[in-house]
Amino acid sequence: MSAAIVTRELGKRYRSRWALRDCDLELPAGAVIALVGPNGAGKTTLLQLLVGLQQPSAGSVSLFGRPEPGGSAQALAQVGYVAQDHPIYRRFRVSELLHLGRSLNPGWDQDLAERRIEELGIPLRQRTGRLSGGQQAQVALALALAKRPKLLILDEPVASLDPLARREFLQVLMATVVDEGLTVLLSSHNVAELERVCDHLVVVADGRVQLAGDVEALLGEHRVLTGPSGGLPDGPGMIHVDRADRHAHIVARIGDAEPMPGWAARPIGLEELVLAYLRQARDPRPVPSELELSK
Amino acid sequence: MIWVAWRQHRGEFLGMAILLAGLGVLLLTHGVAMHDAFDRLGLRECQLVFLADTDQACIDAVMAFEADYAGLPQQFASWLPFLPMVAGMLIGAPLLAREFEQGTWQLAWTQGVTRTRWLATKLGVVFGVVLVASVVFAAGLSWWFEPVDIQRFSPATFNHAVLVFPAYVLLGVAIGVLAGVLFRRVLVAAAVTIPVYLALRLPIEFGLRPRYREPLTSDDPAVISHGWPIEDLTIGPGDGFPSVRYQPDDRFWQFQLIETAILLGITVLLLAIAWRLVLGRGAVRAGRLQARAPGRRPGARSAPAAAVRPRAARPRTAAGRRRD
Known part of the structure; x- marks a missing residue:
């Protein structure tokens, strides 16, 4: 299996404190990868470095052999990212959010996006701010998936959801992953809920990778x-x-x-x-x- | 991306449209009536001699006209200088601060559009619309205030001319944008906009404006009445009209250009700083806010860091940008 994500001595320093350091990872394509660690371990920092939302203080990242993930529009188009608490524009209607996705992403799949929203029973005319937390998470996921990314990165996707919404979210996610064969990297501070879904594991604590493997x-x-x-x-x-x-x-x-x-x-x-x-x-x-x- | 920027700031644009429509209504009612009366009474010639001469009929006509019509425009002229500040608070401050506050910067920066294009389009669309709206607004105001103001250099006329007024509005919005980048909270950014705007505007308007060029000196009231006396006129008893330093009316557009250039210069500077902060290391600080341990107030200690950290992060990101 080829590597989807490779990091070399990756590190991020906030003033004198290292949020993440000496991170060497090689994560396989096509896998569902769980990034696990306590709060404040450096999970979000690692994910943001991977999508180029932050610049590393040390080391390098490459996705599918391409360095500098946030550097070009093509690189950005390869990655679907749902940040912690799945932020979306709350004043937009769902349909307008899809319009946003369509106008910003070259590989946008409008059918896929509309089908997913429809399956979830979310009205397209609804303002996203009025949706429940679970629905917002689903819309954010739909937005990321309709980019047709090769790699999907989700930061604590289920942390703010109730148990039922959690289960539904992960089910929808896994069904898609099986269909599309894309690489998924998702973080959580609770390994139990990822146990059923992941086939690769990365444990981060205290700004360092403690364990990584199949x-x-x-x-x-x-x-x-x-x-x-x-x-x-x-x-x-x-x-x-x-x-x-x-x-x-x-x-x-x-x-x-x-x-x-x-x-x-x-x-x-x-x-x-x-x-x-x-x-x-x-x-x-x-x-x-x-x-x-x-x- | 243009559609996105348009959609995101639709509310602000709607507010501007309502403001313009309100001004339109004022112009069509009060303004038209006032201009009619002004022409009917033949006050244009009267006004020119108002200061210098003592044609009693003329003075009476002008006084009557002002009593009837001048109140409303003068009221507007006294609070309109704050409008650019309000624009900064309502349009500028949320422009980027809301993205950081609600975390949507992470959504925006992971779409298939580079950060540079995202920021350029956002700023371009908003500043473009603001510029057009404020030019139209200023043109309306200038027409409205014209009969009421005897002197071209009076604050009401000078502040709302089609050059200086839009420049103040752009400056106000730019202050809000930069404050939003620095503080990352809409309310804080809006609050910070107030003192910064005043600290820039008051010295320019009252300190610099009278000194853009060396004033002329004259003791002829007829000459001075076609100009802007920049010191108090104290007419002592007896020895005729005192010698007064003044700026002649024909320097009006020159002064407009000078002040506009100053304001736009500051605007560009503020935007350049905001640009660098966002593209160079904006995400870095946003990340820090997030990585902060819960319980500690975000942003509380981040302001001093802003001044310290850019240099360390810059070389790498600058190189990164050059490559794409």
Whole structure:
């Protein structure tokens, strides 16, 4: 699979603070990529750098082999972007918003846009400011999809939606992705809601990429080890240790290897995996695993 | 993109149209009646001798005419100088600040149109419409005020001529635009427009305007009445008419041109700063507002940063723009 997004030593500094640094990513085309991390981890910064809404302080971005995403109209036309809280012009009618899309985007697909709006049961004459949050998100998504982008980037697309609207939004999104085969990168601070939809994972915390890879492969490489609480093993591949009264749970990157005697291994869930890396980022322990992880 | 800019600012344009229509109504009613009376009474000749001579019949006619008609135009002339400021608050301040406030800059900048074209079209459409509307408005006002004003250099005539008035309006809008870029909140930008406009306008109107050229000096009232005395006339008893420094009426258009050039110069400067901020690093600061931890008031500490950060970001973005 070729890469849709490549970043090299990408960094963004706000005065003296780095919001994101040393970000090296290679994300495959055609995948649904989840960007996960706590609030303030640098997710929005990364996404804005990818679409050229911000200029990097260090490093570079290229989309489909083309550098400088925000630099030219052709590059912009390749990417559909829905920002956090799905901003749209609230005084516009839905039809006028589609007119905007049509007049600003060379590859605009009016049929697609109108069909989607119709399927959602949103009247074209309605002012977008009067729509519910879920409907606004859907309109913003329709606007991004009707550009016929190769890459769709969504920043916290479901954060402001109620559970029902969330489910609907993701369903609509996934149906389209399957139909069109486009690359999707979406961020969230809640991995559980993305678990069903994503096949690639990027974990960001504290302005750094903590983990990136294919979901299946990552789940295959990691195990939860359970064993006696005393005399913890320490070695490469240890991600996080959770000590209970008598037992310790260890998330480790050991693949299919046999655990130490006296320890039991079980497969890991996606949420558990993400949490382990986020905790590790919060209290980093000086163990060799850091070297291991940076491969 | 032109359609988008037009649609986005349709409300403002509608407001301008209503204002023009209102002026039209005033001109057709009050204005036409006043001009009729002015011609009927033959006051044009009268006015010329009004200051210098003492033709009692003429003075009475002028006084009567002014009592009948001058009140309304004079009232308008006293508050119209604030209209450019209001234009800045209502048209200029929201122009970009609303995009930043509502986050729609992210929508606009990720369509298939470069940021440069987006900004150029937006500014072009709005400033174009404002320019046309204000020229028409000024032409109407000039016609309306003409009979009431004895002196060409009176504020009512000078401020609302077709050159200076539109220039003040453009300046007001430009102040609002730049304030919107700097503060990113519509209300703050509109509020900031007020003191900035006054701080620019008052020194120009009252400090610079009388000094665009070296004034002439005369002690002949007939000569001075065809000009603008730039110092107080104090006629002492006895020794005739004092010597007075004045600007002659035939310098009117020259002074208009000079003041317009000054105003447009400032306007272009403000817009250039706004342009650089938006294209060079506008997004950077918008991103910062977003990245800020919740609970802290956005914008509270960003103003000083504006003065400090541009230089670091500029070389890269400048290079980026040159390439496309």
